[in-house]
Amino acid sequence: MAHASAPLPRRTAPVSTAELRELIARVDTVADLKKLTDTTRFRDAGADSLDFYNFIIAIEEAYGITIADSDLGEVNTLEKLAMYLNERLA
Secondary structure (H helix, E strand, C coil), X not given: CCCCCCCCCCCCCCCCHHHHHHHHHCCCCCXXXXXXXXXXXXXXXXXXXXXXXXXXXXXXXXXXXXXXXXXXXXXXXXXXXXXXXXXXXX
């Protein structure tokens, strides 16, 4: 019998772009992480659609959140992704 997992505790510190960069670095990707600054679009750093999908899945799992498909266009940089997460995890 499957047990429901406990909800994640509320974060007390905001999600940082450095934290997201570390998480993304653990994902197998064709993106050039050296080019991925806080304001560089993921695709401009070489991430393809599969990379972006894998980034989003890793982030959703790490933070216990679902990013709506309709919001994916909003979160195309580390900075925008951090702002999005901080708004929803507050």
